[in-house]
Amino acid sequence: MAQTLYDKLWDAHVVSQREDGTALIYIDRQLLHEVTSPQAFEGLRLAGRKPWRLDTNIATPDHNVPTTKTERDSGIDGISDQISKIQVKTLDENCQDFGVREFDMNDVNQGIVHVMGPEQGATLPGMTIVCGDSHTSTHGAMGALAFGIGTSEVEHVLATQCLIQRKMKNMRIRVDGDVNPSVTAKDIVLYIIGKIGTAGGTGYAIEFAGSAIAALSMEGRMTVCNMAIEAGARAGMVAVDQTTIDYFKGRPFAPKGEQWEAASAYWASLVSDADAVFDKEIELNAADIEPQVTWGTSPEMVLGVNACVPDPEDATDPVQKAGIQRALQYMGLSAGQNIKDIQLDRVFIGSCTNSRIEDLRAAAEVAKGKTVAKTLKQALVVPGSGLVKKQAEAEGLDKIFIEAGFEWREPGCSMCLAMNADKLGQGEHCASTSNRNFEGRQGFGGRTHLVSPAMAAAAAIAGHFVDIGQ
Amino acid sequence: MKALTVVKGVVAPMDRSNVDTDMIIPKQFLKSIKRSGFGPNLFDELRYLDEGQPGMDNSTRPLNPDFALNQPRYQGASILLSRANFGCGSSREHAPWALEDFGFRVVIASSFADIFYNNCFKNGVLPIVVEETQIDRWFQQMAALEGFSLTVDLPNQKIIEDGGQEVDFDVDEFRKHCLVNGLDDIGLTLQDADKIKEYELQRAQIHPWVFGQIK
Numbered sequence: 001m002a003q004t005l006y007d008k009l010w011d012a013h014v015v016s017q018r019e020d021g022t023a024l025i026y027i028d029r030q031l032l033h034e035v036t037s038p039q040a041f042e043g044l045r046l047a048g049r050k051p052w053r054l055d056t057n058i059a060t061p062d063h064n065v066p067t068t069k070t071e072r073d074s075g076i077d078g079i080s081d082q083i084s085k086i087q088v089k090t091l092d093e094n095c096q097d098f099g100v101r102e103f104d105m106n107d108v109n110q111g112i113v114h115v116m117g118p119e120q121g122a123t124l125p126g127m128t129i130v131c132g133d134s135h136t137s138t139h140g141a142m143g144a145l146a147f148g149i150g151t152s153e154v155e156h157v158l159a160t161q162c163l164i165q166r167k168m169k170n171m172r173i174r175v176d177g178d179v180n181p182s183v184t185a186k187d188i189v190l191y192i193i194g195k196i197g198t199a200g201g202t203g204y205a206i207e208f209a210g211s212a213i214a215a216l217s218m219e220g221r222m223t224v225c226n227m228a229i230e231a232g233a234r235a236g237m238v239a240v241d242q243t244t245i246d247y248f249k250g251r252p253f254a255p256k257g258e259q260w261e262a263a264s265a266y267w268a269s270l271v272s273d274a275d276a277v278f279d280k281e282i283e284l285n286a287a288d289i290e291p292q293v294t295w296g297t298s299p300e301m302v303l304g305v306n307a308c309v310p311d312p313e314d315a316t317d318p319v320q321k322a323g324i325q326r327a328l329q330y331m332g333l334s335a336g337q338n339i340k341d342i343q344l345d346r347v348f349i350g351s352c353t354n355s356r357i358e359d360l361r362a363a364a365e366v367a368k369g370k371t372v373a374k375t376l377k378q379a380l381v382v383p384g385s386g387l388v389k390k391q392a393e394a395e396g397l398d399k400i401f402i403e404a405g406f407e408w409r410e411p412g413c414s415m416c417l418a419m420n421a422d423k424l425g426q427g428e429h430c431a432s433t434s435n436r437n438f439e440g441r442q443g444f445g446g447r448t449h450l451v452s453p454a455m456a457a458a459a460a461i462a463g464h465f466v467d468i469g470q
Numbered sequence: 471m472k473a474l475t476v477v478k479g480v481v482a483p484m485d486r487s488n489v490d491t492d493m494i495i496p497k498q499f500l501k502s503i504k505r506s507g508f509g510p511n512l513f514d515e516l517r518y519l520d521e522g523q524p525g526m527d528n529s530t531r532p533l534n535p536d537f538a539l540n541q542p543r544y545q546g547a548s549i550l551l552s553r554a555n556f557g558c559g560s561s562r563e564h565a566p567w568a569l570e571d572f573g574f575r576v577v578i579a580s581s582f583a584d585i586f587y588n589n590c591f592k593n594g595v596l597p598i599v600v601e602e603t604q605i606d607r608w609f610q611q612m613a614a615l616e617g618f619s620l621t622v623d624l625p626n627q628k629i630i631e632d633g634g635q636e637v638d639f640d641v642d643e644f645r646k647h648c649l650v651n652g653l654d655d656i657g658l659t660l661q662d663a664d665k666i667k668e669y670e671l672q673r674a675q676i677h678p679w680v681f682g683q684i685k
Contacts (some may be wrong), residue, residue, distance in 0.1 A: 015665050018644070020642070035501070036561065036562065039505040047654075055683065055685060056684065057684070087503060101684050122683075124679070133561055134585055134611075136561075145586075149585065151563040152563060153588070156659065160666065164655060166642065197555060198488060198555060198556040199488075199583070229585075254679075255679035260679075262679070319553060323488070386630070420498045437491045438492040438493065439492070439515065444496075445521075
C-alpha cells in the first residue's frame, strides 16, 4: 500500500504494536538541554535506573546561558544569574554522572539544540528524534520524525529508548510556485499558520511539500518545520532530496565510507509515495505570500506587512472577537492601524527558528552599510551555535552588524524566551525572528512581532516595519 | 504519580482560547531543577500585578483582583474550565506540574495542544475534551451560581453535574489505566525489554549508522 513519508518513518520504528492502538516506538536520538532534563535525570537516580543507551543522547546548554562575551569568558562561575548557573551546572554534572556526551557552554560546538543537532550530523534523515522542547519539529526538515516531549518522556526515553505513542494523522501542505524575492521560509511558515490557525495541525504530522518548499535550502526547511508546532503539529517534515543528502555529507556524526553509501541510498527512499493518501491536504500559492508580520499574541495573528491591524468589530465569533480585543490591548495597538507604522524598541535576530548562517547572511545583506535607527534601544544578533558564529565571523558578517549598530553576541536561545538577561521591558515592541509572540514571552509586558531575518534587519534600520519587497 | 479516579470539586474559569504554556507558567520559573513548588506561580502574570521571580515571597505580592483564581468564590477549585487549544506552546512539563501543585486535577477544554495533553497524564492531571456548546453552558452556569461544581468520574468516563445530568468523555484506555492506578509507565515499558533489544539487533543490521556514532 502506498505510504506517506510519515507512515514510512513510523513503521521503521515500531517495536511493538499494542491492541489499544498505541505502539512502542524506538527513539534513535535524544537531544538534552538544561531546562527540561534535570528532573528526568533525578527520576533515573531515584529509581536506580541507568540510560538504556549512551550513544544516542547528546546534550548542550542553551536556554539560559548568558550571551555576553564577558559573562561567557568566565565560564559557568561567571553566570551572574545564580539560579541559571545552578541549572547549567546541573546539566554538566548529570552528563558526567551518567556518561552522556555534552558540548558544554564554552565548547565551540555548543549551540541551540536544534541548530547544533543537524550541524553536527547528530540528527539525520530517517531517525526518530526527540527533545524536551517543542521546537524539536525542526529536525523533520531532513526527512526525520522529530517531536517535542515533556520531562517525564525525556526520562522514559533515557530509561527505555522508547516512547508509547499513538500514530498521528497525515496532513500535507503544498506550497507551489515561486515566491517573491523578499519572501523567505519564515514568511512561508507564518503565512501557513495564518491560514490554518495555531490548532490547525493538532493531531497531525504535517508534511510540507510543493515546489516552493523543495526550492528551500536545508536552513529554510528547518525554519518551516521549526514552526510546525505553532500550527499545532508536534511533527513537521520535508521529504528527502539531493539538498538533504548534500547537507549531511562530511558532518562530524554523519556516517562515512560504505555506511554513507548505504545511508544515503536509504534516505533517498524517504519520500511520500506518489499515490499516498493524506487525511488532510492544503494547497497554497507561493505567489500570494507577502513578507509577514505578527500583530497579536498568537502566531496565527499574522498579516502581510502592507496590511492594517484588524478590527475586533469585524469578527463574527464572540470568543475570537474577545481574543482580538485582548491582543490589541496587550500589544498597545489600535484597530485599523498600519502595520508599517508600528514603532519598535528592540530587534532580536536569533533563536532556533532563524539563527543559522543563511539567516545571518540575509540580515547582514540588508544591514550592510546602514545604521540602526536611533529610536531603537537595542538590536541583537545571536548566532545559533559556536560554529555558526565562527562561520559568520569568517565571512565578516559580525563586522557588518557591529558597524551598523547591532550587538554581536555569543550563542544561545537568548531573547526568544528571555530566560537569560536578554529581555524586553514592559510595553516594548520587538521585531523578532523567533517563533512565539505570546504575552510575556520575551519579557514581562513585552510585545513581540514575529518576522523574518531580512525584515528584522530592515526594521532595525528604519525603526519600524517596511515593505522589503519595495 | 498520584492516582485519579473521581474528582468532585469547584470549577474555576479560564475563559479564553489559546491558553499557552508561557501563560500557565512563565519561563523564569523553569530554572528550577525540581518538579514541585510551581503552584504559587501558576498563571503568574495574570494572577499578580508585579513581575514574579523565582524565590520571591508570593504571599506579599499584589494580587490582580480581576483574575478569577484570586476571587473567593473559586478558592479550592480542583477543576479548570477553558476553551480551544489549551496548553499550546512549549513542551514544558512545568505547566501540568504547576496546575497539579495548585490543586487542579482536571482541565476541561474544547481542545488541547498535543504535548500538553500528553504531559498531563504523566502527572496525575486529567485533560478532558468537551464540545464548545457544553463548555458555553457551564461558563454560564458558573457565572450564575457561586460554588458551581462538577464531578468527574474517570473509571466511568463521565462528568456529572450536581443536578445529575451526565456528559460522557473519551480517554485513551492505556492512559486511563495508568492514571486510575497511578502507574509509572517506565516500569511498564521495561517489561518489554526483550522486544526492545530484539528491535535494536534487527535495526543495527539494516541501519548500522544509527548506532555508535556519538561517543
